[in-house]
Amino acid sequence: MSKRVYTNAQDALAGIEDNMTLMLGGFGLCGIPENCIRELVRLKVKGLTCISNNAGVDDFGIGLMLQQQQVVKMISSYVGENAEFERQMLSGELEVELLPQGTLAEKCRAGGAGIPSFFTATGYGTEVAEGKETREIDGRMYVLEPSLTADFAYVKAWKGDKYGNLIFKGTARNFNPVMAMAGKITIAEVEELVEPGELDPNFIHTPGIFVQRIFEGVDYEKRIEQRTITQ
């Protein structure tokens, strides 16, 4: 724990092995752990199960891992901005489990919060509920959703201190805080690493207790999927 600060992605990602389950923060390409993904691509670990709301695009984000066929299963809510993803899915090389976005987020939070399963009305009467326990509570039907955890969770924050406390910027927060909770080992890459005490304790989004490793990332591209302008 006291060895929490790492110098770069290469050091921070030590311990990753084939066939592990990973969580990757981000919504679309916003707030994704770019440095961690780059390192996962370099390491060429295979057989991965990736839990991430989206699967990147062909040449960025998780798409880079798909190009190398490192992923055998994706657990996401919205995918397919990505031709290689589609090819692998249709050919059966890639297993895809689609979950409602809110259910996915809550399953991660639950995994981090020691809640093994919870009921939600979302998805009742749809394919999402197939094979899952359902139950009527106060006149409404609900689905029992088991929580999710991961061997490693990779999250991207705006600023972080050396105790692992994190703050995010804008909508780049998204899934990062809940995935940080659910990783057996959570690795945070931050744009700016500061000393403990520099972040206001009242305005920290992710307490450092959820972050086992932290490093300052480099070369953030922050690609925009839909650049939309008011003239």
Added chain:
Amino acid sequence: MSKRVYTNAQDALAGIEDNMTLMLGGFGLCGIPENCIRELVRLKVKGLTCISNNAGVDDFGIGLMLQQQQVVKMISSYVGENAEFERQMLSGELEVELLPQGTLAEKCRAGGAGIPSFFTATGYGTEVAEGKETREIDGRMYVLEPSLTADFAYVKAWKGDKYGNLIFKGTARNFNPVMAMAGKITIAEVEELVEPGELDPNFIHTPGIFVQRIFEGVDYEKRIEQRTITQ
């Protein structure tokens, strides 16, 4: 919704009736909705079920409502800093449901988040689990806990804007954000009411969507239960 800003507790508490279920934020006497409690005492509404982590002391907080026998049931995790509470409990005038603190917090959050029930290991094998469904999940035993909601939730924040966005100070945050989520009508009293835009959108603890009414409180006593000093 647009009529969200009220001038004082008297206006803001309109609609409260006997026999309602209320949530009251705070931990001990820290972060309690002092103005709302003062108004509940003045209104002398009776037969109330109060969900609050603690029950105040004899002459402050919910203790003031107990003095007037306004409360028929308390749902709390830790009580009895309070002689009148003890008398009413032992005489059977007051029903008390004790819940583990984390379970209480999570039941409020679940109530606000549309989760009717969730499994937790907390309390398994104890009185808390009596009459509740239990289940083995991955080799461990869990208790199914139903969520909580309230007719009115009263919360106390440090600052709030006219859209109901709230920020809390120090450990006065405690149960306030989760109870704000779980009130059918949530009333926030704040030390300082500001214009929308004055609070940094990235550092708001409770989004205004959870707050139906807001007012600037007066005469905060902020009593300290255990004044502990380093010489």
Added chain:
Amino acid sequence: MALSKQQIAQRIARELNDGWYVNLGIGIPTLVANYIPEGVNVTLQSENGLLGMGPFPTEDKVDADLINAGKQTVTMLPGSVLFNSSDSFAMIRGGHMDLTVLGAMEIDQNGDIANWKIPGKMVKGMGGAMDLVAGTENIIVAMTHANKHGKSKLLKQCSLPLTGRACIKRVVTDLAYLTIENGSFVLRELAPGVSVEEVKSLTNGDLVVADDVCEMTF
């Protein structure tokens, strides 16, 4: 004449009340924001973590860290709030949104909706749609009355995989505004120049014509 997409959005915008929190889906629903009536102040939610969504940014204000659920760059307004995905769906699932407007491939007279998957075609996923239809009491579907092959999208029973069950009570199409009540579509308003018969012929489900059916004005 059938309503344009803009007119569908315009008709839906009349249902907005002051102070509401609203989630607008991709497509026609997004256009609703352009027709919010004078004096009505609504707060738009973007389920990726923003309440109080503003217009698209000017070139100099583009921020890769501030996008909407359609991954478009957006702006904030005074009073906006940012939050994480689980808090966002706590709002939605917990019933705190006043209105959801979303598109559909099919709806049926039981209030079922299908809008995320066509078997045999590439599936992109449901995103937040299942949460929105399960969590919001007040939903308006915005869509064309028939698909591009001229087949009704208002059915006795949805044929596509469902997004949600028994959750839709209102729909605005290019031809009409209808409610769903007691297992039937109820025709409430007609697009200007569209006849009851036209709507009937393009509605493949039980249709009741309201006594006070009227023509929309724009």
Added chain:
Amino acid sequence: MALSKQQIAQRIARELNDGWYVNLGIGIPTLVANYIPEGVNVTLQSENGLLGMGPFPTEDKVDADLINAGKQTVTMLPGSVLFNSSDSFAMIRGGHMDLTVLGAMEIDQNGDIANWKIPGKMVKGMGGAMDLVAGTENIIVAMTHANKHGKSKLLKQCSLPLTGRACIKRVVTDLAYLTIENGSFVLRELAPGVSVEEVKSLTNGDLVVADDVCEMTF
């Protein structure tokens, strides 16, 4: 001679590892903070919403809005974090705390603990204790070996209402440091001058004496 409260705390403090997140209960456990070994940096959690609890404030720094779980005024340290009650217990229930130290009325050789309720007496409630014992893998109980009537608090089976089941693996009393393994207490260390026989006679449960039992030094 039996350990003082301070010595119990001192012995427990030796179990702390650098970088740990620790929750200290009220009473003897609180004293552990005074004996944290040189070079060991632990972060104290207060379950009402603070990670990184500092010492009590000086008179001029007292803040009614900053208290610990015992309702005492406290301070923060550089790197502290504040959070709400559900996030606090997400940490605890989710197994993120490295150590919980708490008092007990009774523990038994199955690892059960009772520390919140005496039937017939005024019940104050369990507060966060049930969450802490259910959520933390590593728990140390700090208590006297016998109650004030001289009766053992280490039992075959707890007689009081339980706080948690099969969760306690270590206890430091005024007489000894014991572990709980395979349904027995295992005597690991003796307080200075305390005999194995004394511990045996005051332990009302199966007791195994470890081969390498030794005397604590202070």
